Amino acid sequence: MQRTFVAVKPDGVQRGLVGEIIRRLERSGLKLIGMKLTRVSTASANKHYGEHRGKPFFNGLVSFITSGPVVAMVWEGKEAVSAARRTIGATNPTEAAPGTIRGDLALDIGRNLVHGSDGLDSAAREIQLFFKEEELLPGWNRNIDEWVVEI
Secondary structure (H helix, E strand, C coil): CEEEEEEECHHHHHCCCHHHHHHHHHHCCCEEEEEEEECCCHHHHHHHCHHHCCCCCHHHHHHHHCCCCEEEEEEEECCHHHHHHHHHCCCCHHHCCCCCHHHHHCCECCECCEEECCCHHHHHHHHHHHCCHHHCCCCCCCCCHHHHCCC
16 A cells, blocks of 8 residues: 655635545545644745746745645555546646545645645655654554455
8 A cells, every 4th residue: 555645735624625535535545633723834845845846936936835734644545546636636726626625626836735745755745744643543443345356
């Protein structure tokens, strides 16, 4: 089973969409194994968006993610990274498919509600940035797991 990191950004928290975003990820079959409401420090934001350092939008990313609370989450499941990204939708909400979080709930690339890891390496890095291993509950059994993936 893979793990992936997803964060509801300050715009999603402010708009009261945390529950809707969690519902959609759960419905995709992913299992929530860690979650916290937190404020991202500037130092953590710089690490989180480190691959964008030097790009014209970097300072805006850091400023926005530190502007209010976020809900940081770790999800587990078969092909968790691609499953979460498919559920989240394209980065630009105007290009996101209907039925995705961004396609249905967002209008602006700068206010696209949610971040999802783009690969296994970034997922591992982002999970470690936001969570200690003891804060996660991997391996807990849901009664529906056998109906979600072939075991």
